[in-house]
Amino acid sequence: MGLTGVVTAAAASHGSDPRLMAGASAMCLAHAPALIALYAAWPSMRAAPFAALLMALGTALFAGDLVFRHSTGYGLFPMSAPTGGVIMMAGWLVVALAPFLPKKDG
Numbered sequence: 001m002g003l004t005g006v007v008t009a010a011a012a013s014h015g016s017d018p019r020l021m022a023g024a025s026a027m028c029l030a031h032a033p034a035l036i037a038l039y040a041a042w043p044s045m046r047a048a049p050f051a052a053l054l055m056a057l058g059t060a061l062f063a064g065d066l067v068f069r070h071s072t073g074y075g076l077f078p079m080s081a082p083t084g085g086v087i088m089m090a091g092w093l094v095v096a097l098a099p100f101l102p103k104k105d106g
């Protein structure tokens with residue numbers, strides 16, 4: 001995801017209209033470190049796998065729609081970027097609620 005963020009940032013700086021690629025880059029670069037942190041917390045945070053899945057899926061859907069829209073002029077499917085955004089928000093909500101869940105044993 002970090003690599004994709006850098007690649008889309010480069011594409012944004014060399015394209016005619018950088019808005020879509022810059023948005024995709026921002027989401028990828030913002031969520032890559034969060035996924036690394038969730039991986040580090042995996043042994044002790046019960047919600048880490050679910051939060052990571054939601055963030056990765058949502059970011060891929062959101063950024064994928066923006067890149068596809070930039071490249072073809074069409075989105076992946078209707079409401080794909082907003083759906084990805086809502087899934088990302090759900091991932092962050094899981095992170096926010098995780099301290100209130102029981103910890104993993106071990």
